[in-house]
Amino acid sequence: MYTKRQRVNSSSISVILPFRDAAATIDAALSGLLAQADAAREVLAIDDGSTDSGALRVLTWAQRDPRVRLLANHGRGLVCALNLGLTTATGSLLARMDADDICHPERLTRQREYLLAHAEVDLLGCQVRAFVEGGAIGEGLARYVSWQNALLTPSDHARARFVESPLCHPSIVLRRTLYERIGGYRELAGPEDYELFLRALAHGAQLAKLPEVLLSWRHHADQATFIDARYGAAGFRSVKAPYLARVIADARRARLVVWGAGATGKRLARELRLHGARCELFIDIDPRKIGQQAQGALVRSVEALDATRDLVVVAVATRGAREVIGPQLSARGFVDGETAWFAS
Secondary structure, eight states: OOTTTTOOOOEEEEEEEEEEEEEETTTHHHHHHTTTTTTTEEEHHHHHSSSSSHHHHHHHHHHOTTEEEEEEEETOOOOHHHHHHHHOOOEEEEEETTTTTTEETTTHHHHHHHHHOTOOOOOOEEEEEETTTTTOOOOHHHHHHHHTOOOHHHHHHTTTTTTTTOGGGOOOEHHHHHHHHHOOOOSSSHHHHHHHHHHHHHHOOOOEEEEEEEEEEEEOOOOHHHHHHGHHHHHHHHHHHHHHHHHHHHHSEEEEEEOOOOOHHHHHHHHHHHHOOOOOEEEEEEETTOOETTTTEEEEEEOOTTTTTEEEEEOSSSSTTTHHHHHHHHTTTBTTTTTEEEOO
């Protein structure tokens, strides 16, 4: 995964920072990273076809600090830029950072210390604070940040993997050994970071998060998260479905049940079917749906569940649904992350 000329430096961190037209923010991003004392061995700033002065600003930093290296990706896209960083990096720990975010002065030091003390953890994030320059973040983003910040342990991340991406991508540090085991980022019709996390978990990796806010995560209207279709609901479904289908097959339960006969549940059931996991029963609380059929499967009430034979996938988009449905499944003998999976 790296050339013979590269020498891996034990316990050092290589930061992978792709950017495009980031002249307004890259100084703050680099300043925070380079204030990390000896934590960052190198910062690989990968220019993906900038048309502003961002690359010149990085060169100015490189002239002052030999840890900064400017790489050219020639506009080939984010996935290619990320993989260029991975293959060029010389550290045994590989950190992510975006050019418009700001990290805590001790972020990398804390993450390195944790990884050195916890050999069982392969990929480590931190809690984040989302912000919008000159304004307030939206309610949906606030809920997501609160949800993912609450996931701390490897079991938390494994159990919640199919709800949403359990980690903020620019907050992570992964071991080179994990990268060598599972490979780099993939070009997809969905989010490349989420797929990497799911692939890592499928390979038995342990993901964790420091219970400290060590990254300020900037959001703006023209961010890819908001304008690129790959980061929409359909993109997330296309990424999670094959991994969820594999978990369903491995569970060897007699019947796949999807809780949610609305649009969210039916779309996920359709995607799962493409990967060999066929829904045999829908569960819903809407009396108008009970007794009807969806995709050839009957819609029933919760009383139809059988914990001795069913695997339940919950796909309900209504706010607060997880908090209501979780106790009902538990009371009927289902185990979250084993015989019941939340997928929305």
